[in-house]
Amino acid sequence: MKKNTTTTHGRLAAALGAALLLAGCASGPQANPADPFEPYNRGMTTFNENVDKAVLKPVATAYRDITPQPVRTGVSNFFGNLGDAWSFVNSVLQLRGREAFDSLVRFGTNTVLGLGGVLDIASEAGIARHKQDFGLTLGRWGVPTGPYLVLPLLGPSTVRDTAALPVDLYADPLLAVDPVSARNSLYALRFVNRRAELLRATSVLDAAALDSYSFTRDVYLRLRAAPGQTADDGDDDGRLPEDY
Template identity: 65%
Template sequence: MNPVSCVSRRLQLAFLAGLTALLAGCATGPDANPRDPLEPFNRGVYRFNDAVDTAVVKPVATAYVEVTPQPVRTGVNNFFSNLGDLWSTFNALFQLRPKEAGENLMRFSVNTVFGLGGVLDIASEAGIPRTKIDFGQTLGRWGVPSGPYVVLPFLGPSSVRDTGGLVVDLAADPLNQLDNKANRNALWALEVVDIRAGLLGASNVLEEAALDKYSFTRDLYLNRRQSQVDRMIDKGIGIGDGE
């Protein structure tokens, strides 16, 4: 990717994050949930995302599962997970966690060299553990508070901290290094479909179990992210989460 294109993409992401925060601030109400003071705005974005998912993303993911053989889907998931292992390696280093950094780097190396670029998950078969770590978790590890819950257009549940981390995650995505725009966009689309396909079962359970899908999703997301940061602190050197 050329420098101008890279800078332009990062500016677009920063603008999106800033616009989201600005609009969310206007939506704050006196009776807001303490963890979700931006709820009126967030619910509007949630309804938009749900409509897009219902009309486009879920049907495509469902068709993908129905027409694509399981071994192929597994290979696709392994490929993207392998790319994630590389970024998790750097985040483990940022958190001063050499054990997890070494394990993730070993996973990436083994699967890239012996697993056809990551299509085969040789590392898991060899018993090498995976620790998924993103930059939002790294910020939490070093004491950055979560901040208000935020629902991002197309991207879904987040928080102020995790939105900032997401900008870094996207900038560091190895797919961004591809110069061929058509190939890059095709891989991004395939990754989205792969992720959504893996959530089909969970979304069906949510449809059946939750009276208020928005509140259920929000509480599940915030509790899960807090648990992830807490586990990192327990394994680290005692830096608090700041929440």
């Protein structure tokens, strides 16, 4: 687990460094032609930040402080394992045989040997994670990202990724959980756990002496624009680092 955390933080540092370079090249509010909705996006970003400061960040901080690290790691592993199943489907749709095989093996191994995914046995065995979603599948087949778009609560997206979002939501394994109360509890747990994982990254953004909006936009667009380019470790094809 320690090795995976170190690798994740390394990817985060690399992404943030690249964003600094991109942000340094910006010359004004209209510097990025991929952001024609900037006035709306900045307004929605402000709304999301206010909700985050008032509700989400305090809840996530309390969750981090109260919940032991091994438990939080198990929760992250569980939801990551569910993600591997959807990554397998998208890798098949993209005709990426090796990535599909890895995702299938990861899901099977962690589900059977990892107590339903609570233990990440596959990563310990060196089986790479290839995070994929339907937006990246559309990109694989030539659909451009389109303009940058900030969604309420969900944050950074693009027109392409927003159009793909209903498919990703419909394919979410949690949708099959019954009763509804248990399903909603899992949704809430995943959201809070995810926000807790981002606490360190948002602290970096808050401390950076630059426009955090442009910073976030440039990182997101850079990593979503070329889904065919795989990172050196093969883990995050076109995806943001886990701690971003």
